[in-house]
Amino acid sequence: MLERYGHGGDLRTAEETFGFPARQFIDFSSNMNPFGPPDGVRRVLVHYADQIDRYPDPAVRGLRAKLALLHRVDEQSIIIGNGAAELIDLVVRALRPSATALAYPCFTEYGDAVMKAGGSIAPIMLSPDNAFALTESMVDASEAKFYMIGSPNNPTGQLVDPALILKLVYRGATVVVDEAFMDFIPEEEKVTLIREAAVHERLFVIRSMTKFFAIPGIRLGYMVGTPEQIAVLRRLQVPWSVNSLAQQIGEAVLEEKDYAARTMAWLQEERPWLIDKLEALGFRVVPGMVNYLLVQLPQLPGLTAASLQFEMGRMGILIRDASHFINLDESYCRFAVKLRHQNEWLLEALGRCLFKFREAGIR
Known part of the structure; x- marks a missing residue:
C-alpha cells in the first residue's frame, strides 16, 4: 500500500x-503543479547558503505583508504555518470543538486533528449520485456547531457554494474552510472566502502554497481569520515553525505572475x-x-x-x-x-x- x-x-x-x-x-x-517550482525558487536557493546562520523572522512579516496586499486584508488577520497541516491542527487545538462535522470523503488530516484534540466527528456522507457535492439539505440536516470543509474538496475536486458556508456562519456555527487548491480555480476571486474570514470571528480560511507552486518539500501555508482570533492561534503556535528558507521562497513565488x-x-x-x-x-x-x-x-x-x-x-x-x-x-x-x-x-x-x-x- x-x-x-x-x-x-x-x-x-x-x-x-x-x-x-x-x-x-x-x-x-x-497533486503538484507539473511545471515544477518557478524560477524565483531557484534564485532564492542560490543565495540562501549565505543566510542560513540567521534566525528566521518569528512573525514572518515579509510574507504576511505580501499576502495581505494580495488578498486586501489586514496583516494581523494572517498567520503563516509549516504547511496547511500545521494550521489544521492548530485551529482545532485552539478552538477545541466537542464535535466537528466532516463531509466525507475529505482530506484525512481533518479527522486526525479532531481525534488528536479529543473531539468527536459528526459525519456528513456525500453521495456519488450528485458528484459528491455538499448540498443545502445536508447542511440543514446537521446540527453541528463546528465544520471543517474543503473547497475545492480533496479528493473530489468539488467547490462548495460560498453562500452555503456563510449560511452556516450566520446561523452560529464556526467553519474552517480549506482552500488548499483554490489557486487552480479560474474565478478564484468570486468563490474564495478569504476576505469574509478576515471580518467574521467564526470563519477561518486555510491556504497552501505548496500545490500551485510545486514546493511540497518546503512546508508552507497560511490561515486568515479576524485579528483577534489569529492572535489566539499565534500564541499557541510553536516558535519559528516557519523556517527562513520557506519564508523567502513564499515571498518569491508571489511575484511569479x-x-x-x-x-x-x-x-x-x-x-x-x-x-x-x-x-x-x-x-x-x-x-x-x-x-x-x-x-x-x-x-x-x-x-x-x-x-x-x-x-x-x-x-x-x-x-x-x-x-x-x-x-x-x-x-x-x-x-x-x-x-x-x-x-x-x-x-x-x-x-x-x-x-x-x-x-x-x-x-
Missing part, C-alpha cells in the same frame, strides 16, 4: 515496493482533454474543477483501486488508491493532471492494465 502514511507522493515507499529509484517514477498520486498565467492556461486545456480520454477508456470521472481527478474504475473482474495501483506501479507510474478515503469504496482512484506527454503515458499504461484485467476475466 503506497498510502502507508496516509498521503500520496510517498516516493520512499514506492522505491521499497517496486524497486525503482524515486527519479524514475511518474507520480500521479500527489507569468508562471501563474501559464499554469491556468495549461489546466484549462489539459483537464478536459484528459477527462475525455479517461471516459473513452471506461472510467467515470467526478466533475471537479482542479488539477486532479477522482475516477471510478470500469467494472472488470479483479480490478480494484489497489490492484490497479500495483500494476501501474510496476510500470513506474504512481496513482492514488482513493478507497482509503472514508465514504469511497475500492472502485475509486485519484489521478493528478500533468503535462500532455505524461498524461499520454498514464493513458497508455491504464489501457494496458485494463486489457490485462479484461483478458483475465475472459479466461
Whole structure:
C-alpha cells in the first residue's frame, strides 16, 4: 500500500515496493503543479547558503505583508504555518470543538486533528449520485456547531457554494474552510472566502502554497481569520515553525505572475482533454474543477483501486488508491493532471492494465 502514511507522493515507499529509484517514477498520486517550482525558487536557493546562520523572522512579516496586499486584508488577520497541516491542527487545538462535522470523503488530516484534540466527528456522507457535492439539505440536516470543509474538496475536486458556508456562519456555527487548491480555480476571486474570514470571528480560511507552486518539500501555508482570533492561534503556535528558507521562497513565488498565467492556461486545456480520454477508456470521472481527478474504475473482474495501483506501479507510474478515503469504496482512484506527454503515458499504461484485467476475466 503506497498510502502507508496516509498521503500520496510517498516516493520512499514506492522505491521499497517496486524497486525503482524515486527519479524514475511518474507520480500521479500527489497533486503538484507539473511545471515544477518557478524560477524565483531557484534564485532564492542560490543565495540562501549565505543566510542560513540567521534566525528566521518569528512573525514572518515579509510574507504576511505580501499576502495581505494580495488578498486586501489586514496583516494581523494572517498567520503563516509549516504547511496547511500545521494550521489544521492548530485551529482545532485552539478552538477545541466537542464535535466537528466532516463531509466525507475529505482530506484525512481533518479527522486526525479532531481525534488528536479529543473531539468527536459528526459525519456528513456525500453521495456519488450528485458528484459528491455538499448540498443545502445536508447542511440543514446537521446540527453541528463546528465544520471543517474543503473547497475545492480533496479528493473530489468539488467547490462548495460560498453562500452555503456563510449560511452556516450566520446561523452560529464556526467553519474552517480549506482552500488548499483554490489557486487552480479560474474565478478564484468570486468563490474564495478569504476576505469574509478576515471580518467574521467564526470563519477561518486555510491556504497552501505548496500545490500551485510545486514546493511540497518546503512546508508552507497560511490561515486568515479576524485579528483577534489569529492572535489566539499565534500564541499557541510553536516558535519559528516557519523556517527562513520557506519564508523567502513564499515571498518569491508571489511575484511569479507569468508562471501563474501559464499554469491556468495549461489546466484549462489539459483537464478536459484528459477527462475525455479517461471516459473513452471506461472510467467515470467526478466533475471537479482542479488539477486532479477522482475516477471510478470500469467494472472488470479483479480490478480494484489497489490492484490497479500495483500494476501501474510496476510500470513506474504512481496513482492514488482513493478507497482509503472514508465514504469511497475500492472502485475509486485519484489521478493528478500533468503535462500532455505524461498524461499520454498514464493513458497508455491504464489501457494496458485494463486489457490485462479484461483478458483475465475472459479466461
